[in-house]
Amino acid sequence: MSKINVCCIFGGVSTEHKVSLSSATTVLTNIDREKYEPIMLGITTSGRWLLYRGPVENIATGEWERGDEFLTEAWISPSRNEKCIYTADGEKLPVDVVFPAVHGTNCEDGTLQGLLTLSGIPYVGSDCESSAICMDKAATKTILQTCNIPMAKAVVATRTEIKSDIKNLIAKCESLEYPMFVKPARTGSSIGVFKVRSGDELADALSEACVFDKKVLVEEYIRGAEIEVAVMGNEEPQASICGEIDPGSDFYDYDTKYVNDRASYYIPARIDEKSSDKVREYALEIYKTLGCRGLARIDFFVGERIIFNEINTLPGFTSISMFPRLFMHSGMTISDIIDRLITLALAQNN
Ligand SMILES: Nc1ncnc2c1ncn2[C@@H]1O[C@H](COP(=O)(O)OP(=O)(O)O)[C@@H](O)[C@H]1O
Ligand SMILES: [Mg+2]
Structure with a gap:
């Protein structure tokens, strides 16, 4: 039986680029190579898509994107009739399933899932709508x-409100009582998350959090x-x-x-x-x-x-991440988990 071509996407423009490099390394070192043929597609922090044919060990260090010998500019075709990656050299690599080993903005938020849905290629994880929500x-x-x-009570603020009407906003938040948590609506890895204990700290945290997102949550402390x-x-x-x-x-x-x-x-x-x-x-x-x-x-x-x-x-998938470890506790290996995720992806019709 021929192998299933799995395109593992890694990197990405999000603040979780580095975590993704570790997640992808876990996927690529543990995927069953008797059954699956991995294709490595890296996205740089500036958003370049590169087909990578070098050693897996050079991914986590960031080394993969230095030196051209293993790299070719490449893209997933949005055409449902193709189901492939095109390279700048004119190659066409058929893809059976995509494993997005990426996290955060443009990776986990429905953006990439939108492109993959257009491509007609099955992919691991939630669809565009669910990912975005x-x-x-x-x-x-x-x-x-x-x-x-049950959830923490929260006030949702926009960047415009934070910049133009901070006093009113702080008054609105104070019903939550200090300490409070301030967090951008759409980041991860605790980036832009602050615990605040006073009005002044709240004002500073709101200004900092809205650098990361134009929507910010203020939550009661739990x-x-x-x-x-x-x-x-x-x-x-x-x-x-x-x-x-x-x-x-x-x-x-x-x-x-x-x-x-x-x-x-x-x-x-x-x-x-x-x-x-x-x-x-x-x-x-x-x-x-x-x-x-x-x-x-x-x-x-x-x-x-x-x-x-x-x-x-798309939770962290490094060897120390909770997601794999929780299922490994019940006797699965990382290879079993990867196999299960790919099987679930192939069972979907986009
Ligand atoms: N309402 C809250 N009460 C207490 N701690 C919180 C609250 N919200 C966030 N935290 C703390 O901040 C961390 C990061 O916040 P979280 O909402 O999980 O954002 P992220 O997506 O960045 O992980 C949490 O793991 C927790 O330690
Ligand atoms: Mg969290």
């Missing part, structure tokens, strides 16, 4: 209100353990066990995620069985309500109450 923390909250999922659940599937999704992150710092900020080693991870989470069952039940309800498919990681706070925090439709 899940990327937007304000839109996600609006939709989940329809199914009574006390509780940070609990994450991985979900895989299309019409009949399955939830993993719960994992827990103890940031070991004030909150789970960028440095705690990627720079220092302060965070501790617990699989399974240190919560009672009843809470864990409830979190998993909410996770499946959220996944279905938001129209997800393939995979997602859904994050909660668990304290006195269980509160939904956010959903990631």
Whole structure:
């Protein structure tokens, strides 16, 4: 039987470019090469699409895009009749399925999914609409209100309001009480996320957050353990066990995620069985309500109450990421997870 051509897209213009390089490395080193033929398609931080034929080891370091010998400018054709990558050298490489090992802006927010939908090539993960909604923390909250999922109270502000009417805005937010969290609606990796304890801090945080997005959320502070659940599937999704992150710092900020080693991870989470069952039940309800498919990681706070925090439709897929680790706990290998995700993608009709 001939192999299935899997185009692994990595890099991208988002602030999570580097995380993507690690996610792609995990995919490319663990994919079953007896069954799948990987094609590596990298996107630079400036948005160039390059077919890469060099060693996988050079992806995580960023080395892959230096030196031309392994690189050819290339693009996925939007034509449904082609289902291929065209290179600048005039080559045509047929693609059976795309594995987007990318995160954040233009990668996880429906943009790339729109192009892939046009191309007619099946792809791992949620479609254009669901990706766009899940990327937007304000839109996600609006939709989940329809199914009574408990969430932090929030005020949504636009960049225009922040720039023109900050006093009024602060007055509106103060009903949430300090400390509060300020976050751009559509970033990840805690970029532009601030915990604020006064009006002055709130004003500064709003100005900084709106650099990253023209829509910003101000949320009440939620006390509780940070609990994450991985979900895989299309019409009949399955939830993993719960994992827990103890940031070991004030909150789970960028440095705690990627720079220092302060965070501790617990699989399974240190919560009672009843809470864990409830979190998993909410996770499946959220996944279905938001129209997800393939995979997602859904994050909660668990304290006195269980509160939904956010959903990631293309969660980190590095060897230390929660998404693979949660399913590995139930006996799957990373190769099994990749195989399952590709199988789920191939079962979809775009
Ligand atoms: N309302 C909140 N209450 C308490 N902590 C929060 C709240 N919102 C965010 N945080 C903290 O900030 C981190 C990043 O926020 P999150 O909403 O998950 O954004 P991102 O998409 O950047 O991961 C969370 O993991 C948590 O530590
Ligand atoms: Mg988060």
